[in-house]
Amino acid sequence: MKKYIGLSIIVLLIFMAGSIHAFEIKAVWAHPGDLGKNEADVKAFFELLEKCHINLVFPLVKGSGGAIFWHSRKFPEAIHPDYKDFDMLGAAVKYARQYNIKIHPWLCDFTESKNSAAFRTHPEWAQLNPQGGYTSDEKLGGGRPYNPIWMCPVRRPGYVDQWLIPMFEEIVREYDVDGIHHDYVRYPGDVAPDSYCFCDVCLEHYMTYNHFAYTNRPDDRIGLKIVLPRKESNWINDLTLKPADWETMLRAEKALYLLEGKSVNRNDLDYYFYTTRCDAITSFVKEVTDRCRVINPAVEVSAAVFINPMRSARHIGQRWTDFTPWVDILAPMNYRSHFQGGFEDYLAYLMDYVKMQMKWAGKNSVLCPGITGFYIYREEREPWEKALKLLESKGNAAASGDLSRIMRKNIAYLERFSKSRAGELSKVYDAFCVGTVTGGEMVKAIRAVLSDPPQGFFPETKFLRTIKTVKKSGAKGIVIFSAGILSRNKLWHVLETCFIR
Ligand SMILES: [Zn+2]
Numbered sequence: 001m002k003k004y005i006g007l008s009i010i011v012l013l014i015f016m017a018g019s020i021h022a023f024e025i026k027a028v029w030a031h032p033g034d035l036g037k038n039e040a041d042v043k044a045f046f047e048l049l050e051k052c053h054i055n056l057v058f059p060l061v062k063g064s065g066g067a068i069f070w071h072s073r074k075f076p077e078a079i080h081p082d083y084k085d086f087d088m089l090g091a092a093v094k095y096a097r098q099y100n101i102k103i104h105p106w107l108c109d110f111t112e113s114k115n116s117a118a119f120r121t122h123p124e125w126a127q128l129n130p131q132g133g134y135t136s137d138e139k140l141g142g143g144r145p146y147n148p149i150w151m152c153p154v155r156r157p158g159y160v161d162q163w164l165i166p167m168f169e170e171i172v173r174e175y176d177v178d179g180i181h182h183d184y185v186r187y188p189g190d191v192a193p194d195s196y197c198f199c200d201v202c203l204e205h206y207m208t209y210n211h212f213a214y215t216n217r218p219d220d221r222i223g224l225k226i227v228l229p230r231k232e233s234n235w236i237n238d239l240t241l242k243p244a245d246w247e248t249m250l251r252a253e254k255a256l257y258l259l260e261g262k263s264v265n266r267n268d269l270d271y272y273f274y275t276t277r278c279d280a281i282t283s284f285v286k287e288v289t290d291r292c293r294v295i296n297p298a299v300e301v302s303a304a305v306f307i308n309p310m311r312s313a314r315h316i317g318q319r320w321t322d323f324t325p326w327v328d329i330l331a332p333m334n335y336r337s338h339f340q341g342g343f344e345d346y347l348a349y350l351m352d353y354v355k356m357q358m359k360w361a362g363k364n365s366v367l368c369p370g371i372t373g374f375y376i377y378r379e380e381r382e383p384w385e386k387a388l389k390l391l392e393s394k395g396n397a398a399a400s401g402d403l404s405r406i407m408r409k410n411i412a413y414l415e416r417f418s419k420s421r422a423g424e425l426s427k428v429y430d431a432f433c434v435g436t437v438t439g440g441e442m443v444k445a446i447r448a449v450l451s452d453p454p455q456g457f458f459p460e461t462k463f464l465r466t467i468k469t470v471k472k473s474g475a476k477g478i479v480i481f482s483a484g485i486l487s488r489n490k491l492w493h494v495l496e497t498c499f500i501r
Helices: 002-021 039-051 088-098 117-121 159-174 200-209 231-236 251-260 270-295 309-316 343-361 375-400 403-415 419-433 439-451 460-472 483-488 492-498
Strands: 025-030 056-062 106-108 179-183 300-305 329-332 370-372 477-481
Touching: 025 329, 025 483, 039 088, 039 492, 056 088, 056 477, 106 159, 159 179, 159 270, 179 270, 200 251, 200 270, 251 270, 270 300, 270 309, 329 343, 343 375, 343 460, 370 375, 370 460, 375 403, 375 419, 375 439, 375 460, 403 419, 419 439, 460 477, 460 492, 477 483, 483 492
Parallel strands: 025 056, 025 477, 056 106, 106 179, 179 300, 300 329, 370 477
Antiparallel strands: none
């Protein structure tokens, strides 16, 4: 009996390992900090990728703040100051070739920032809300500032044709890349998802794109003609939806009309608003692919997208089911942070979603679910974050409250993986309790544990189970966010064993 159990465990192990082997695409998102600032750093990074059987890398070359990480001839003013003397993309491409790893430079498409080159020279390219404000005027929960400035996808000449597409073209022309990678290929959603874009160009675009008036008879205003008994069926006889006083309406009034106006029987004009936004993003995706393939017909296109194309169509203008003719690899960011419940719930939801996402992606695009080795460790991080919160809100006074119970547990947990690290932290905490170490120093000591935890602190089994769930769902590839998190959370070795080529 024992022998059979042993045998079946071996068979099971072979089966499980084999299932991981079958991933065709094993990709990772990487930030400039992961690649480094010189040739030797970049070489070491690619050695690590090779060792962990990664066969596709998305190195960030345009950050969400607008800075770029290649030696652009066309946009030298946008190059990140730390990379003026080192062409990170150039080195990445060189070692990608050497180590036989595909490379798709990763661009945050529509975001810039207050001090970015694009926004400084062309503030008129930015998206506007109904009050005429930028996204950077929005506040997040608790009044925290929101830094990104989202640029308008519709205005021409504007950000798309003067800045973004020329950037993609330059990368494909000047560097031996295998593809390009879209991120932030959408409208803002984390702030005010219904508030953009109401710039002057977009306001007119909603009218013309949806044919809300006749362009050759602009003064004709045609109302609803009811000839059929069901009111909603009377859409069939064309009517104009551009208000007679459109020209004199304020931006906020026009926005309100687009979001809450009525076409036939219900307040359904927002349908046109959301559809127009989706189409603007899709047409951008198509244009990038078309223009890049003029330069290199073999260039691949990949995109990081939200988990549900129907929901993202409504909230961020990203109906990625429409991207499939122009995008080879779709990478929905199936991070645990986008799901509710515990870790086991997450695995169940992940399995369900990946199956559906493969249907959404269809036959044109390869679905490569994105996962991260960060949010899966909510349970492990929580007690430490609780301690940080107490320290940040109460300072030195935290010593006499709940903190001692939490810290005793935290130190005991840390001890399981590193006696010396637990000993150090325990000393700092004792000193904090007697007042010889400040709250600020205590915060630093806790942060040091989270930013450089000992091996095992973030259990690799959770990461492995997440990867296996993606595989079991039937996906052909997987993308990991991110290289930096893999390093920080000590998880690379998991890929080394489960991503064997
Ligand atoms: Zn606009």
